[in-house]
Amino acid sequence: MEVNGKHFQTVWMENGIVKMINQPLLPHQFEIVSYSTCADTANAITTMVVRGAGAIGATAGFAMAQAVREATLSADFRSKLLKMREIIIQTRPTAQNLFYAVNRVFRAVEELPPEKAILVADQVAQEIAKEDALDGENIGKIGAELISDGMRIMTHCNAGWLGFVDWGSALSPIYAASRQGKKLFVWVDETRPRLQGARLTSWELINEKIPHAIIADNAAGYFMQKGEVDMMIVGADRVALNGDVANKIGTFEKALLANYFRIPFYVAIPPSTIDKDCPDGAAIPIEERSNDEVLYGYGISDDGITGRIRLAPAQAAARNPAFDITPAALISGFITPTGIVTPDQIKDVI
Numbered sequence: 131m132e133v134n135g136k137h138f139q140t141v142w143m144e145n146g147i148v149k150m151i152n153q154p155l156l157p158h159q160f161e162i163v164s165y166s167t168c169a170d171t172a173n174a175i176t177t178m179v180v181r182g183a184g185a186i187g188a189t190a191g192f193a194m195a196q197a198v199r200e201a202t203l204s205a206d207f208r209s210k211l212l213k214m215r216e217i218i219i220q221t222r223p224t225a226q227n228l229f230y231a232v233n234r235v236f237r238a239v240e241e242l243p244p245e246k247a248i249l250v251a252d253q254v255a256q257e258i259a260k261e262d263a264l265d266g267e268n269i270g271k272i273g274a275e276l277i278s279d280g281m282r283i284m285t286h287c288n289a290g291w292l293g294f295v296d297w298g299s300a301l302s303p304i305y306a307a308s309r310q311g312k313k314l315f316v317w318v319d320e321t322r323p324r325l326q327g328a329r330l331t332s333w334e335l336i337n338e339k340i341p342h343a344i345i346a347d348n349a350a351g352y353f354m355q356k357g358e359v360d361m362m363i364v365g366a367d368r369v370a371l372n373g374d375v376a377n378k379i380g381t382f383e384k385a386l387l388a389n390y391f392r393i394p395f396y397v398a399i400p401p402s403t404i405d406k407d408c409p410d411g412a413a414i415p416i417e418e419r420s421n422d423e424v425l426y427g428y429g430i431s432d433d434g435i436t437g438r439i440r441l442a443p444a445q446a447a448a449r450n451p452a453f454d455i456t457p458a459a460l461i462s463g464f465i466t467p468t469g470i471v472t473p474d475q476i477k478d479v480i
């Protein structure tokens with residue numbers, strides 16, 4: 131990703147220090163934060179300083195590498211490591227990439243002597259992050275073939291640079307097609323309640339100079355009905371073996387609308403998002419987050435003051451599921467780093 135002409139990754143690790151873009155400050159402020167302990171890095175996932183399936187996965191891998199360093203200082207390496215692994219696993223429940231990364235680092239080191247384990251954990255965590263960026267780049271190349279000049283594409287949430295280590299999933303084909311010279315327009319669902327579309331996807335598209343408009347989540351059907359949407363591409367937080375998809379809340383209703391209007395609906399994913407132990411969408415744990423995210427708004431005033439404001443009556447109750455399940459039957463295809471597959475072929479991608 132290019133920010134003011136300089137290349138950045140969403141998250142990376144140098145000498146055991148994990149560094150990342152502070153996403154809650156975007157789009158008004160660009161800041162890099164550093165974490166030197168596993169607990170602090172895990173907390174950055176919980177508090178969504180870093181979010182998005184691939185970025186969460188890479189961060190969890192790095193947190194495991196920090197856990198290995200810290201566990202070598204303990205008298206009982208294995209039990210300390212298991213405790214810290216549990217802390218990372220508990221950060222967020224839905225994104226499969228998190229569990230993929232934690233288990234991959236853990237399996238690589240569990241039988242090793244502590245000193246060797248530090249080296250190997252670092253290597254594996256860096257590999258996971260590199261693969262995430264490369265998968266995103268390849269999703270872009272493959273997905274760009276679906277996009278023709280002049281297309282108007284709708285996306286939901288943020289599955290771009292910031293949701294992965296680099297490039298992204300749903301936005302990567304859009305970036306690749308735009309860099310090929312195709313003229314595109316992107317409909318950006320604002321994505322209540324945390325506004326990943328309005329805050330993050332729009333910020334990315336501005337950096338990439340791609341024309342777009344942010345729309346209220348409930349305006350998607352209006353523009354589809356008017357014939358102003360040619361294709362929809364979204365990311366995913368977890369994909370079940372039958373091709374059901376967990377993605378940001380609101381994805382399911384967009385898929386229903388797209389199906390009604392015969393608009394192609396694609397899901398872009400790296401293989402690390404597929405859960406080989408999950409038979410269908412009903413088995414995917416759905417995170418329910420603080421109701422305050424619905425009851426309050428957060429932003430910057432015209433006078434440059436940032437803060438949160440109460441939107442709803444003081445006594446109002448709320449519910450805040452962070453993801454929903456889109457059934458495989460509503461999905462035209464998956465854009466993967468190795469090709470485009472139908473939902474019934476998803477098992478072959480792992």
Ligand code: MRU
Binds near residue numbers: 288289294364378
């Ligand atoms: O709650 P988040 O921001 O971590 O949600 C994840 C997402 O950004 C999406 O659901 C996205 O579409 C797929 S993962 C980049």
